[in-house]
Amino acid sequence: MTTAATDFTTQPDAHGHFGQYGGMFxxxxxxxxxxxxxxxYAxxxxxxxxxxxxxxxxxxxxGRPTPLYFAKRWSEELGGAKIxxxxxxxLHTGAHKINNAVGQILLAKRLGKTRIIAETGAGQHGVATxxxxxxxxxxxxxxxGKVDTERQALNVARMRFLGAEVRGVSAGQATLKEAVNEAMRDWVTNVRHTHYILGTAYGAHPYPMMVRDFxxxxxxxxxxxILEHEGRLPQLLIACVGGGSNAIGLFHPFLNDADVRxxxxxxxxxxxxxxxxxxRFQGGRxxxxxxxxxxxLANEDGQIELTHSVSAGLDYAAVGPEHAWLHDxxxxxxxxxxxxxxxxxxxxLAKIEGxxxxxxxSHALAHAMKVAPGMAKDDLIIVNVSGRGDKDVAQAARFVFGEELKF
Structure with a gap:
């Protein structure tokens, strides 16, 4: 394990490695x-x-900067730390994904590309692209993935209104991994005039570094x-992790602050x-x-396992290499x-903070609900609300109310 004096912001190396992770495969x-x-990009x-x-x-x-909002009623409801x-x-389009999409489209123009492709799970990266x-x-x-087009039909419609062609993928589990496979096949075929706006801090170098930076x-x-609000840094940062873009975006500027968990x-x-x-960190390899x-997530034979989540954006078998390195x-x-x-x-959060x-x-918020009550009342937590829930209303209503909503 490294010491507190380690500079965590020097990764990756010139070949795109975060320790043993990353690279170009x-x-x-x-x-x-x-x-x-x-x-x-350099x-x-x-x-x-x-x-x-x-x-x-x-x-x-x-629409930057976004607010850092003190959830006073939610903090009081949970007890303990201030959240x-x-x-x-x-943000415009409803999630953090637009930060990266804007940066990459500028790069695509510099490279003279005339066609853009992307993968998407929950649809927010697709909408941003x-x-x-x-x-x-x-x-x-x-x-x-076809499964995701059904549970995120609202975002499919948004992409179509924006002029994009949405290609449903029926292979395999028909979710995010299969969408990435098809996007990469397209890129191989059309690489001369096409730029792939990969949506998370994953993939071959330079994507994990580049997406993190954006x-x-x-x-x-x-x-x-938080320094303006409280005059001090928080005790804890919390973010959900699929590929890991919103989390590494929040974490990276705090990595050398040893007292911030x-x-x-x-x-x-x-x-x-x-x-x-x-x-992936629970029994993965x-x-x-x-x-x-x-x-x-893979079996003993090295075959990628099926995954499941109520959230289409977290339903992926691998995690960004920088997160794997930070874990180690x-x-x-x-x-x-x-x-x-x-x-x-x-x-x-909906009922108490509107x-x-x-x-x-909501996965990050769920962890805050677990840990905040056990922390001191002057402790500070920042939770990254990476996107809004409009896209998830039908999915949530199915589970919470037992209702099938049609839009």
Missing amino acids: VPETLMAALTELSDE RARKDPTFQAELDDLLANYV YLKREDL ATVAARAGLECVIYM HRVIGLEARRQ MVGVEAGGEGIIPERHAA LGVLQGAKTWL QGRADYTYATDDEALAAFQS IIPALES
């Missing part, structure tokens, strides 16, 4: 495109014109805001039962999937919330 066809993207990071355009879009199109909510749900592609006037194709604005704002909350599904959850070496270093802790716990948090969170975010 892709077909030879994609190596040139990834190298081109990596080189262009130039863009140092280009004041690129940064100025990105900052302008984040402020005037996306602040980072309100990424208030369709949004920025529409604004850029580029063709857009979104891959989405989401660091979450943690940078939260750090500044960080907890990523995975999808516990119906409990830690094979093929009924998506908690080291392996390679869809471009990266990381911690994932002991810098961040990873736990899980079950479907029932997430649904309870979804209802609790905020309907995404089911993904």
